[in-house]
Amino acid sequence: MFNWDLLDILLPALAAGILVLSTHVVLGRQVLKRGIIFIDLAIAQVAALGAIAAHMHPLLEEAPFSHLWMPALFALAGAGGIAWLARRMGDELEAMIGCLYVLAAVAAMLLLANDPHGAELLKQLMSGQILWVSWEQLVLPAVVSLLVLGLIIFRPGLLDGPAFYLLFALVITLSVELVGVYLVFSTLILPALAVNKFSRGNGLLWAYLVGLIGYVAGLLLSAIYDLPSGAVIVATLALSAAAFRIVTAKSGE
Numbered sequence: 001m002f003n004w005d006l007l008d009i010l011l012p013a014l015a016a017g018i019l020v021l022s023t024h025v026v027l028g029r030q031v032l033k034r035g036i037i038f039i040d041l042a043i044a045q046v047a048a049l050g051a052i053a054a055h056m057h058p059l060l061e062e063a064p065f066s067h068l069w070m071p072a073l074f075a076l077a078g079a080g081g082i083a084w085l086a087r088r089m090g091d092e093l094e095a096m097i098g099c100l101y102v103l104a105a106v107a108a109m110l111l112l113a114n115d116p117h118g119a120e121l122l123k124q125l126m127s128g129q130i131l132w133v134s135w136e137q138l139v140l141p142a143v144v145s146l147l148v149l150g151l152i153i154f155r156p157g158l159l160d161g162p163a164f165y166l167l168f169a170l171v172i173t174l175s176v177e178l179v180g181v182y183l184v185f186s187t188l189i190l191p192a193l194a195v196n197k198f199s200r201g202n203g204l205l206w207a208y209l210v211g212l213i214g215y216v217a218g219l220l221l222s223a224i225y226d227l228p229s230g231a232v233i234v235a236t237l238a239l240s241a242a243a244f245r246i247v248t249a250k251s252g253e
Contacts, residue, residue, distance in 0.1 A: 006223050009131055009132075009223070010131075010219050010220075010223060012133050012134055012135050012137075012138065013130045013131050013133055013219055013229070014215060014216065014219055015133075015135075015138055016130055016133045016137075016138060016141075016178045016179060017130065017179070017187075017211075017212075017215035017219070017233070018212070018215070019138060019141050019142055019145050019178070020141075020175050020178060020179055020183070020184070020187050021187060021191070021208060021211040021212065021215065022145050022149060023145050023148050023149060023171045024171070024175065024184070024187040024188045024191075024211075025187075025188075025191050025192060025204065025207045025208055025211055026149075026152055026159075026204070027040075027159075027164075027167070027168055027171060027188060028040070028187070028188035028189055028191060028192035028193075028207075029192045029195075029203075029204070029207070030159045030164060031188060031189070031192065032189075032192050032193065032196055035094065036082075036086075036093060036094060036097060037094070037189065038094065038097050038098055038101060039082060039097050039168070040168075040172065040184060040185050040188040040189065041101050041181070041184075041185045042078065042082070042097045042098070042100045042101035042104065043075050043078050043079055043082075043168060043169055043172045044172050044175070044176050044181040044184045044185060045100075045101050045104040045105050045108070045181060046074050046075055046077070046078035046100065046104045047071040047072070047074055047075040047078075047169075047172055047173045047176045048071070048104070048108060048125040048126070048176055048181055049074055049104045049107055049108050049111075050070040050071035050072070050073060050074030050075065050173075051067060051070060051071045051125060051176070051177075052108050052111050052112060052121065052122075052125070053070060053074070053111065054066040054067060054070035054071075055115075055121060056111055056112075056115070067177065068140070068173070068174075068177065071173045071176065071177065072169070072170065072173040075169040075170070075172055075173045076166070076169045076170075078100060078104070078169065079165040079166060079168055079169035080165065081100070082096075082097060082100070082165060083162045083165040085097075108122060108125075109122070124180070125176065125180060125181060126180055126181045126182055127180045127182055127183075127228060127230040127231060128176075128178065128179040128180020128181075128182070128183050128229075128230040129180070129229075129230075130178065130179045130180070130183065130219075130229050130230060130233070131219075131222065131223075131229045133178055137177075137178065138178075140174065141174045141175075141177075141178060144170060144171070144174055145171070148167055148170070148171055151167065152167075172184060175187075179230065180230050182230055182231075182234055183230050183233060183234060186233070186234045186237045186238070187211060187237065190210070190211070190214070190237045190238055190240075190241040191207040191208070191210045191211040191214075191237070191241060192207055193241055193245075194206070194207060194210045194240070194241035194242075194244040194245055195207045195210070195244070197245070197248070197249075198244075198248055206244070210237075210240045210241055210244050211237065211240070213236075213240045214233060214236045214237030214238075214239070214240040214241070215233055215236075215237070217236040217239075217240070218232045218233030218234075218235070218236035218237065219232075219233065221236065
C-alpha cells in the first residue's frame, strides 16, 4: 500500500532521476552515433573504482570530498585513455572499452576482497541508493548538469570532438554517486535506443518522455512493493523503451 509520507523520499529521488536524464539522454544519443555502446558502463565502473580506492585508504577516506574528486580523477583518466585509443585504434575501440570495463570491475573486487563491508559497498555502487538521495546531494549535480547542458546548447560541436569524453566523464562521476552504475548505463542507452529509429518530430523530447515514464513508474513500484529501486527502475526504463519502439513501429514510423 502506497504511503503518502513516502513523498518526502520519492520527490528528491525523482529529482535525482530527472537530473540524470537531463544530460544522459543527450550523451546517450551521441554514444549510439559513435557506436561506442559500452563506454558509459566502462567509465561508470572506473569512477566506481575511484570511489573504492578512496574508501580503502584511510587518509583519502578522511580527505574532504574524496568521494567526489577521486571518482572524478579515475573517470577523467579512463575517458582520456579512451579518447587516445579512439585516435589510434578506432576499429578496435569497442573491444578495448569492454576490456577496460572488465579490468576495472576485477580491480574493484580485488580491492574489496578482504573488506568486511566490501560486498555492501560494491552493491551500493552498482545498484545505487536513489531512494535515499537528499536534496543537499543534488546541488552539485544540478550545477554541473546546467553547465554541461549550456555547453551542449551553445557549443553543440563539442559533442563531435574529444571534449565529449571530458563532459562524459564529469557527468558519469556524479551520476554514479547518485544512482549507481546500472542505472547510469540504462539511462544513457535505453531512452536513446527507444528513439533511435524515430523519424517524426523531436526525437530528443520523446527520449526524455520515455526516460521520465521509466523513472516515475520504477520509483512508484519500488515504494509500493518494497523492491530495490535501482533494479525496478532499470526494468521500467526497458519496458518504457520497448513499448515506445513497438508503438512507433506499428504506426509506421
